Amino acid sequence: MKTLDGIVVEAEFCPSPNFDNRSKNADIDLFVIHAISLPEGNYNTQLIKDLFLNNLSPGNNKFLQSIKNLRVSSHFLVTRSGSLIQFVPIHKRAWHAGKSNYQGRENCNDFSIGIELEGCDTEEFTSAQYKSLSHLISHISADLKINKKNIVGHNEIAPGRKTDPGPYFDWDLLKSMI
Ligand SMILES: [Zn+2]
Numbered sequence: 598m599k600t601l602d603g604i605v606v607e608a609e610f611c612p613s614p615n616f617d618n619r620s621k622n623a624d625i626d627l628f629v630i631h632a633i634s635l636p637e638g639n640y641n642t643q644l645i646k647d648l649f650l651n652n653l654s655p656g657n658n659k660f661l662q663s664i665k666n667l668r669v670s671s672h673f674l675v676t677r678s679g680s681l682i683q684f685v686p687i688h689k690r691a692w693h694a695g696k697s698n699y700q701g702r703e704n705c706n707d708f709s710i711g712i713e714l715e716g717c718d719t720e721e722f723t724s725a726q727y728k729s730l731s732h733l734i735s736h737i738s739a740d741l742k743i744n745k746k747n748i749v750g751h752n753e754i755a756p757g758r759k760t761d762p763g764p765y766f767d768w769d770l771l772k773s774m775i
Contacts, residue, residue: 613651619690648664687740698755
């Protein structure tokens with residue numbers, strides 16, 4: 598893998614407007630793993646892109662209607678087939694974690710890379726996703742000198758509020774691959 602101007606060249610780049618600058622002294626040293634499917638359990642990658650690009654057409658779906666006006670993003674999305682999509686350059690601050698705390702430090706968006714996996718709380722992730730995710734983490738951690746141990750689930754930094762990546766995410770497998 599290769600990064601140019603904060604964008605991984607192997608990824609499909611879909612620029613999201615939902616980001617801002619990190620503070621000047623921000624030291625990026627954490628990966629936050631998320632899971633998303635829209636609606637939950639339904640794998641329609643286009644809806645996730647639409648959400649992150651502020652383009653979501655919710656139709657009659659009550660859940661999609663409820664999230665339509667959120668202004669959120671992540672740096673990356675790994676689809677079920679393992680394809681990599683990037684929404685925000687890694688040196689910019691993506692809006693993925695919300696209210697959060699990592700080892701006493703608040704607002705994890707300031708110092709983290711957000712990676713969404715297309716998935717949900719009730720189903721295993723695909724082997725293609727672990728392969729793509731582990732390659733991505735290995736590449737970015739080398740690029741930005743992030744300790745590979747600094748990987749958390751969204752649920753760990755926003756307990757009680759978030760459950761992703763959920764009980765089916767295989768942490769041991771990921772750690773064995775990076
Ligand atoms: Zn999340």
